Amino acid sequence: MSDNGAVLDVKNVTVTYETDKGPLHTVRNVSLKIAPGEIYGLVGESGSGKTTLARAVVRYLPANGKITSGSIKLSDTDLYQLPREEVRKIWGSRVTMVHQDPNASINPSMLIGDQIAEMARIHLGMNKKQARDRAIEMLTRVRMPDPESVAKRYAHQLSGGMLQRVLIATAMSTNPEFMIMDEPTTALDVTTEAVILDLIHELMADYNTAILFITHNLGVVARLCDKIGVLYAGEIMEEGSIDEVFKKRLHPYTRGLLGCVPRVDASKKDISLSSIPGYIPRPDDLPDGCIFAPRCELVEDACEKERPPLKEIAENHFSACRRVDQLQEKIERKDELREHHEEELGDIVLEARNIKKYFPFTPGIGSLFGSKKAELKAVDDISVRMRSSFTMGIVGESGCGKTTLARCIAGIEEATSGEIELQGKLLAYSVKKRPHDTLKKIQMVFQNPDASLNPQHPAGDSVARPLILLRDMSRKEVREKVKELFKAVSLPEDYIKRLPHELSGGEKQRVAIARAFAADPALMICDEPISSLDVSVQASLMNLLTELQDSAGTSYLFISHDLSAVRHISDWIAVVYLGRLWEIGSAEDVFIPPYHPYTEALLSAIPIPDPEVKQDRIRLKGSVPSPLNIPSGCRFHTRCPRKYGKICEKEEPPWQDMEDGHRICCHIPLEELRELQGDGLLKKSSAGGGS
Amino acid sequence: MALANGEEKKKAGVSYLGKFFPRLRRYPTTYIGFAIILAFLFIAIFGPMIAPYHYSQQNLALRLDPPSEEHIFGTDQFGRDIYSRILVGSRDVLTVAGSGTALAVFFGLLLGLFSGYRGGLFDEMVMRAMDVILSIPPLLLAMVILFALGPSRVNVILVVGFLYIPMVARVVRSVVLELKTRQFVEAARMRGESSLYILYKEILPNVLPSLAVEASMRFSYSIFLVASLGFLGLGVQPPSPDWGLMVGEARTWFYQAQWVLYFPAGAIALLVVGVGFMSDGLRRMLLPGGVSDVG
Structure with a gap:
């Protein structure tokens, strides 16, 4: 450990790419520190240099990229001065990485177990038997169901969420000091994302790894990270603990980003979203003054003259805004209120009744021998009406x-059966x-x-x-x-x-x-x-x-x-699962209980960019069953967190009507659902912050 | 997302051509390729005017004369000036190989477009027919056809065109298969455009870059094929100064006069290398993934 106890200590790093048009400084003067066991969330729009920064701190840049100034320390090792050969030994043993696309990160022709074992053999010097045991142990650690059999499978036999677990298991297998996660959940469904985030959180308790977590999703940062750094066009705009930054928002860019995220407790009828005008500047065309000035609403002449440095505003809370004082005064989110439109029922535009779409499907080599055709039921009896x-x-x-x-x-896809009526006329x-x-x-x-x-x-x-x-x-x-x-x-x-x-x-x-x-x-x-x-x-x-x-x-x-x-x-x-509707109702009603257990799980998985909101944790097991092999009875019973009993496996659930056309398709009686679900999932510990 | 990454930076609006030339600069072989082809084109057009002698002018006193000041590439078995013959012969190679390629590109494009877009039985039939042509070694097939039709300039063009249709059709079809699932094609279908409009306006412009690269590759193969047929005596007939034919005739005199073989063979090689460089350069410029653009 270095003197200040940080695993990663980066000071004033500048990354330069050599291009046809001359050197491009894509990351400038960035410093960051990550303590053991800490998760540092790095957020920013695309093109802000998140991935470049992450790769630079472990010296994993493409051939034309170079760190041109600064210092990087990994515990006691000076990574910046280390010869290339030595750095390679650190990759995989002391530093590991989890990438965005799990399908591209796993060798499709290698067994899952062998891939994890490879890390253990090369970096921990284990023999084949030990490495194999290590692989199984790691798969168990990431809560993989049936790790022994998963180790003997190939990548295409696993779902995206399971693959991401394999990647985390691989990255963790050498017990690294520092780990980079580059948008590890972006390619996943919300429900799977929630499970993976929980897993990362739990693993943190067992390991003392420092994590640099890159994402563009502020909700994910709020749920998982301890610290946040907001990167804009290659410079850090604001940095601090999650609670501080989300509460005080001492940079107009942070404020802008948070204002862009739609809220689950308001709709377009009440507010229009704030957005940040303009575009992120290119690294070869930066403004002279504050780099955010052209898009900032608090801009004044002085902002455009000199680039403000990152200053410590409160303890461990940094902001690169000159006008922090003004920001401190008004914390409230400035949503533009819209005139509430009185709802009047318009004419019916579209009425789709009992739409079904089955794709004929003959698996693999069977098609050569004319084996029995299966049907993939993509849409199975859905009706919607729109005004x-x-x-x-x-x-x-x-x-x-x-x-x-x-x-x-x-009409791009031909429905198998059902009626589509547009303004009263049947459509082909x-x-x-x-x-x-x-x-x-x-x-x-x-x-x-x-x-x-x-x-x-x-x-x-x-x-x-x-x-x-x-x-x-x-x-x-x-x-x-x-x-x-x-x-x-x-x-x-x-x-x-x-x-x-x-x-x-x-x-x-x-x-x-x-x-x-x-x-x-x-x-x-x-x-x-x-x-x-x-x-x-x-x-x-x-x-x-x-x-x-x-x-x-x-x-x-x-x-x-x-x-x-x-x-x-x-x-x-309308909430859809496995080709069927399960709940339909006005946006307000669907978001308050009682709701369908599936809706409930979806809602509890939404990453909400407010660390004060406490969500109930309802997680779905496994992944969506194949539409070739739809479960009997209620299609959701295999994953339902509130499974009622045998009836769910045997009988299709009935539609239950509530007020204002809000309908739920479930065996559980409404009263019971209401009791189970209480006041709803989105609770706030105090009445501060956003609303 | 990573996808949007490059895009945001492209914003300033660099024109398509503007981006071509820096890329070209990075690959000097492309320039060399273009220079070689331009030189051959020049020779093909003005060859007979530059040539010091007439290509069929015989001088039996000077048979198999080594390169000298009067005959810089030497003379052949009839005392004809090899330099003049190569200059004039370039016209034959370029027109025969060029027309053959054009023929293959035209019909290959048509077949590929319709076959890829229509799909189904039509596609199946066209592609299997292409497979049949591809399954026979090209030189063998060309020889069989030329034996039947009799060797002549036009027949060589037809044979070259016919043999290379399947390759072009395959490339075009694969591009069309990918393009037709793109959403701009779906948007066109949704607004009720006719298939011909979609093929011509939406798909064809996006096929052209791949087609240009394929055409340049076909051209270099055509040159080979034309030369090979000439060598076997199935191409353009004597006394035309065909390069392949010249190499073929030179075999007999090789031990006495090596230059008779070297110069026409060298001309073929140089042209093929030039076309190869150009096609390589075209691929780098026109097709994505050919160039690693950072920044």
Whole structure:
């Protein structure tokens, strides 16, 4: 241990990349200390240099990256001065890493047990037998069910959550002093994420490892970490203990980031989300003064002249803002209150009844011999009804059939059975057979902004095409309308001529929204439109969607696995699991008990960016069963934390109605659910902080 | 997410061409490749004007004369100037290999586009037919066809085109298969675009980079094939100054006069290397993953 007891002590590190255009200083003057057993959360938007910093502190940079100044100490070892060969010995033994994508981090052609044993053999000098025992021991430590058999399996035989556990087991197997976790839960479902976060938390009690935890999710930091550092464009803006930083928020950037996260206790009817205007500056184009000044709302002339250093405001709480005093005065979150719209029931736009979509499925080599065909029941009897100017949120874990349902309604996928009625008219299953005038009424915004625009077409052409094809406009009208649409989605007019690769992810999604609105749709299907974007971009897109709905009266079918986003934007919420609906009701009702045990588990898994909120811990076991082999009775009984009894395995549960159309499909009587679930999951220990 | 990482930085809006040239600079072989091809193109166009002698002008007094001031590449068995013959012969190689490639690219593109987009039985039939062509060694198949049709310039072009259709079709099809699941294609289907519009406007522009790379590779293989057929006497007929044919004829005189073989063979090699460099450079410039861009 070094004199101050920190495992990792980084001082004034600057990382420089050699590029064609000259040196780029992507991380500048960053210092951080992590004590044994401490979890340090590093947050920031994409492009802020989180991963570069993490790799730099263990000297794991690509060939053109270099640490150009500073010092790095790992306990007593001076990592910065150490020759390359020595550093390699430290990797894997004293320093380990858990990556974001578990599928890419595990060798698919090697047994799980052998992979963990390899670490023990190389770094701990164990023989084969000892290493094997060590692997089983590690798998047991990460609470892997049946570790002996898991050790003999390959990566493709495990689910994402299990793979992430294997990675954690591998990283922990050499008992490292320091561990980097780079977005380890980002690729996972909320429910799995919650389980993994619990696991990391529990393991911390047994090991004394210092952890650098990189994430863009403030809720995850609040739940797991002891300390937080907010990184922006390669510099730390604020650093301190979790409680201090989340309570006081002594930097406008921290405040902005937290303001972007939708709250589970308010919806678009009450507030619009605050968002941070502008973009993160590129490392070759930094402002002279405070690097956050161009996007800051507290900016004054002096901010733009000199770059403020990181100052200690309170004990162990640092901020790089000149105007900390003003920030200390007003702590309250400034949500813009919206006029509460009185709800009036619009006309029914879409009615989908008993939609089913079965995919024929013949496993593996059997298809060669014409073996019996199985059916993959992606959507199994779902009905939804939507009114105009109304948002229906659909939530559920991945693989539950949300997207397939949307694609059936859109007609890209042909439903197996059921009825789709648009404004009173029955629609054909396939989009090819639908008449022209109904085509324009259903539009879709897709998940991946990179794939949803043609890379060879200028943004304006993408938006213009539906105008020409579906609305028969003349060339002049089209030009005017494109300008109008770009204005409506807040993009400058010169973007009309840009190609998609010249736009950021958020801007591409705005173009996609403009394209969808160009057809003047009655129903817009949003399939996870914001999930691959940064929080500040998410917030501004949700505000945009809300504004457009107010002015155009379009209905949205909003699919997401992010419950807080769905809560914010939706009027009604439908909870889907294994191709069926389990609960449906207004957004307010679904979030207060009694709720379906599945909804309850989803809600308790939401990472809430407020360390004072105490959530009940309801965790789901295992992963979603395969839709090829749906459990009998209630489909949820295999994972249900509140399983009622034998009846759940035998009989399909009935729908139970409550007030205002709120319905639950469960065997447990409502009164009993109400009693079990008490006041709900989201309790606050004191009435401070946000609300 | 890591995905958005590069994107945010790209914001300033560098034009497509602007990004080409720094990349080009990093790979000097690309420049060399382009220079070689330009030089050969120049020779093909102006060859007969630069050539000091007529390609078929015989001088029996000077048979198999070693390289000298009058005949810098020496003379062949009929006393013809090899230098002049190579200059003029470049025209044959480039036009025959070029037209053959163009033919393969055109039909391969059509087949690949429709086969990939339509899928189903049509796709299955087209691809199996392609497999049949691919299963026979190309030189053997070319020889069989040329024996049947009789050797001539046009027939060589047809054979080269025919033999390379499957390769082009396969590459195009694989790109189309990936593109047609992209969401911009789904968006087009949702607004009721016709299949032809989707193929032509949405998919084709995104196939072109891969097609350009494939075409340049096919071109270098075509040069080989044309030269090989010439060597076997199945290509352009004498007295045309075909490089492959010249190498073939030179075999007999190799022990007396090695230059007769070296110069035409060297010309073939140089051209193929040039095209190879260019195709390598095209791949680095046009296809993602070919270049590691940091920053």
